[in-house]
Amino acid sequence: MNIVDKNEIPPEIMQDSVLLHLAAAYSAIAKKMEKKTRCSQTRGFIMAALRGGAALNSNQIAKRLSLDRTVVHRAIKTMLREGLLTEKKASSGRGLLVQLSAKGNSNREVMIKYRRALDAKLKEKLTTPEISRLIQNLKAVADLDF
Numbered sequence: 001m002n003i004v005d006k007n008e009i010p011p012e013i014m015q016d017s018v019l020l021h022l023a024a025a026y027s028a029i030a031k032k033m034e035k036k037t038r039c040s041q042t043r044g045f046i047m048a049a050l051r052g053g054a055a056l057n058s059n060q061i062a063k064r065l066s067l068d069r070t071v072v073h074r075a076i077k078t079m080l081r082e083g084l085l086t087e088k089k090a091s092s093g094r095g096l097l098v099q100l101s102a103k104g105n106s107n108r109e110v111m112i113k114y115r116r117a118l119d120a121k122l123k124e125k126l127t128t129p130e131i132s133r134l135i136q137n138l139k140a141v142a143d144l145d146f
Contacts, residue, residue: 022141029118037111042067042075047084047100047108055088055097079104 013020030041037044045065049056056064062072076098079085084104087096100108123131 033111033114033118037114039107039111040075042071043079044111046072046075046079047104047111050085050098050100051108053099055099057090057095057097
């Protein structure tokens with residue numbers, strides 16, 4: 001799911017593209033988090049979707065996260081084997097629902113702790129007004145109509 005590695009893009013293209021810099025920053029953060037937590041973005045997103053005891057089927061998770069159903073299904077199967085998720089029949093009797101196991105909740109807490117530590121490092125590097133401007137600019141990018 002990593003979008004772009006700035007080392008793979010010619011400098012003259014990076015220089016002229018705000019979006020490529022944004023994508024490269026996102027990708028770098030995602031890679032560092034995955035290395036540190038040993039959890040892919042997809043798995044992290046699935047765990048976030050299942051927070052608070054939520055029980056969903058793989059199609060619901062894929063739709064909620066706007067991810068490919070096959071990718072989500074494969075990740076869920078792996079997470080079930082690893083004991084991060086549990087599976088139960090839906091009350092309708094049709095389909096299976098998954099939810100975080102105790103181990104999955106524990107892993108999710110590790111990821112949250114690491115993300116908060118990264119946030120703290122960022123707050124050490126940037127002033128409060130810089131952070132406010134960054135958030136405002138990121139919202140503006142997200143709201144762009146393409």
